[in-house]
Structure formats: C-alpha cells, structure tokens
Amino acid sequence: MTSFEQAILAFDRSLRVFALPARASRPYPAESVPDVEMAEESRKKSGGLMRVNHTGEVCAQALYQSQALFAQNADTRSALEHAAQEEWDHLAWCAQRLTELNDRPSFLNPVWYAGSFLMGAASALAGDRWNMAFLVETERQVESHLNSHMASLPAEDFRSRAIVETMREEEAAHAVMAESRGAAEMPATLKFVMGATAKLMTNTAYWV
Numbered sequence: 001m002t003s004f005e006q007a008i009l010a011f012d013r014s015l016r017v018f019a020l021p022a023r024a025s026r027p028y029p030a031e032s033v034p035d036v037e038m039a040e041e042s043r044k045k046s047g048g049l050m051r052v053n054h055t056g057e058v059c060a061q062a063l064y065q066s067q068a069l070f071a072q073n074a075d076t077r078s079a080l081e082h083a084a085q086e087e088w089d090h091l092a093w094c095a096q097r098l099t100e101l102n103d104r105p106s107f108l109n110p111v112w113y114a115g116s117f118l119m120g121a122a123s124a125l126a127g128d129r130w131n132m133a134f135l136v137e138t139e140r141q142v143e144s145h146l147n148s149h150m151a152s153l154p155a156e157d158f159r160s161r162a163i164v165e166t167m168r169e170e171e172a173a174h175a176v177m178a179e180s181r182g183a184a185e186m187p188a189t190l191k192f193v194m195g196a197t198a199k200l201m202t203n204t205a206y207w208v
C-alpha cells in the first residue's frame with residue numbers, strides 16, 4: 001500500500017470515529033452479565049467513568065492511526081494495526097455501555113483526538129524504538145487507570161466491570177507487544193508529562 005493510500009485509510013478511520021457508531025468485531029464482554037437496576041447516583045458515576053474510558057479509546061484510535069501511519073518499518077505498522085483493531089472494539093463497547101447507562105460521550109472528543117494524533121505522529125517520526133517506547137508508557141498508564149476504575153466503579157455495575165476487565169487485559173498485552181519490539185527507555189520527565197496530560201483528559205472527560 002502506498003503512503004497516500006495509507007493516509008486516505010487513516011482519514012477514513014478518523015471520520016468513522018465520529019461520524020458513525022463504532023461496531024465491534026468481537027462479542028460484547030457484558031453480553032451475558034446481569035444488568036442490575038442502579039440508583040441514580042451510581043448510574044451517573046458509572047456514566048462519568050465510562051465516558052472517560054470512551055474518550056481514552058478515542059485517543060487510542062488517534063494514537064494508533066498516526067503511530068501506524070508514520071511508523072518506519074512495515075512490521076511495526078502491521079503490529080500497530082492489529083492492536084488498533086482491538087482498540088476499535090474497546091471504543092464500540094464503551095459507546096454501547098454509555099448508551100445503556102443513558103449517558104453520552106464527551107463533547108471534547110475531537111480536541112483530544114487531534115492532540116493525540118499529533119503526539120502519535122511525533123513519537124513515530126522519532127523512530128520505531130521511540131514509537132514503541134511511547135506505546136509502552138501509554139498502555140501502562142491506561143492499565144493503571146483501568147485498575148483505579150475497577151476500584152471506583154459502583155459495586156453493582158457488573159457490566160461496566162466486565163468491559164473494563166477485558167480492556168485492561170488487552171492494554172497490558174499491547175504494552176508487552178511494544179516492549180518485545182525493542183522499545184527505548186522513556187525518560188522520567190516525558191513519562192511525567194504524559195501522565196499529566198492523561199490526568200487532564202480524565203478529569204475533564206468525567207464532567208464534559
């Protein structure tokens with residue numbers, strides 16, 4: 001595939017993140033999990049947390065697309081595209097759960113998408129070792145963020161928990177994949193900046 005064709009595909013995928021409801025290629029992890037009646041306060045809390053996760057998956061689409069688009073090696077690109085497909089299912093599952101909770105995605109998703117796309121492009125252009133380093137750190141931070149959600153989701157929200165649990169396992173596997181592809185060691189200052197940016201996103205998306 002030529003670079004131009006890859007760019008067109010990435011553009012098409014960007015449009016699909018916003019223009020159409022995402023459809024998963026794999027079964028919904030909450031499918032057979034009982035849908036328990038929740039108090040209004042719990043429903044709102046779950047809605048806020050799942051909105052944060054949905055925004056995280058919008059960012060994941062942007063990151064994986066730009067990291068694949070500007071990857072320097074075809075093998076790296078195809079590994080990124082495979083992981084992006086799993087991330088697409090995460091996006092669809094979070095969207096479905098938000099609908100079930102009678103809630104909505106964040107209004108700021110296009111802003112986070114654009115910022116993430118630029119960050120992914122910058123890390124890919126720095127070379128595959130740095131591209132993988134950025135991915136490892138992103139996925140590690142997402143994993144610890146999802147751990148915190150497992151603790152803070154209302155106890156009776158078994159359906160959101162089933163989704164978050166599946167995502168958590170797959171994010172960890174993405175980090176292992178990137179490590180095995182020769183990720184560089186990310187400097188602590190960059191890790192800190194990434195963590196601060198992620199915190200800004202999660203704190204905002206809970207409300208807006």
Ligand SMILES: [Fe+2]
Pocket residue numbers: 057060086087090167171
């Ligand atoms: Fe994900």
Ligand SMILES: [Fe+2]
Pocket residue numbers: 060083087139170171174
């Ligand atoms: Fe991931």
